[in-house]
Amino acid sequence: EVQLSESGGGLVQHGGSLRLSCAASGFTFSRYAMSWVRQAPGKGLEWVSTIGGSGSTTSYADSVKGRFTISRDNSNNTLYLLMNSLRAEDTAVYYCGRERPNMGDIDYWGQGTLVTVSS
Amino acid sequence: ETVLTQSPDTLSLSPGERATLSCRASQTVSRSYLAWYQHKPGQAPRRLIYGASSRATGIPDRFSGSGSGTDFTLTISRLEPEDFAVYYCQQYASTPLTFGGGTKVEI
Numbered sequence: 003e004v005q006l007s008e009s010g011g012g013l014v015q016h017g018g019s020l021r022l023s024c025a026a027s028g029f030t031f032s033r034y035a036m037s038w039v040r041q042a043p044g045k046g047l048e049w050v051s052t053i054g055g056s057g058s059t060t061s062y063a064d065s066v067k068g069r070f071t072i073s074r075d076n077s078n079n080t081l082y083l084l085m086n087s088l089r090a091e092d093t094a095v096y097y098c099g100r101e102r103p104n105m106g107d108i109d110y111w112g113q114g115t116l117v118t119v120s121s
Numbered sequence: 122e123t124v125l126t127q128s129p130d131t132l133s134l135s136p137g138e139r140a141t142l143s144c145r146a147s148q149t150v151s152r153s154y155l156a157w158y159q160h161k162p163g164q165a166p167r168r169l170i171y172g173a174s175s176r177a178t179g180i181p182d183r184f185s186g187s188g189s190g191t192d193f194t195l196t197i198s199r200l201e202p203e204d205f206a207v208y209y210c211q212q213y214a215s216t217p218l219t220f221g222g223g224t225k226v227e228i
Binding site: 037039046047048049052061063064097099102105106107108109111112113114 | 154156158160164165166167168171177207209211213214216217218219220221222223
């Protein structure tokens, strides 16, 4: 059974940093691209970043480019999102998701972790 | 960037009724690389449809997707109580991946 479990969320001050983790199980982690998607309070879903299976390719939404870094540890089946220079508008529930091979739709999602940035 | 506009914002229906949700793209979504997701509060989103019309594993056949180009539709043939949720479309034909603003299906 595919399982994704996010952790690392919490309360952080404006300008601060936080690292999110997503532990994966039930599939061959290195074969899948993985993504982070967020949902701000009262808003819809927003794609944040994607990383290829090997970790060599990454892409970011303009809203986080230069501040967030996506990475993965395939030996430990874990996805990361390092968030620097956090702003109030980064407050959201952050979900990790597994992408369907060679596509971009997300076939499995985690339950999410809440990040709150105080001003 | 491909902007997805969903309508209506809210759909007020009763169990047993048919729901028709629309997703319009600002440019052609090539190869019908469009997915639909269901999202309930406090839960992980759930993929319903990919490739505009292919049902994901385990999704009941009352859910169907159609459309191509710039106009796509999610239809729920007969609403069950558990179907009341927010529904999002997503295009994955081009980066950045984008989601529509969502349609809330409420009783």
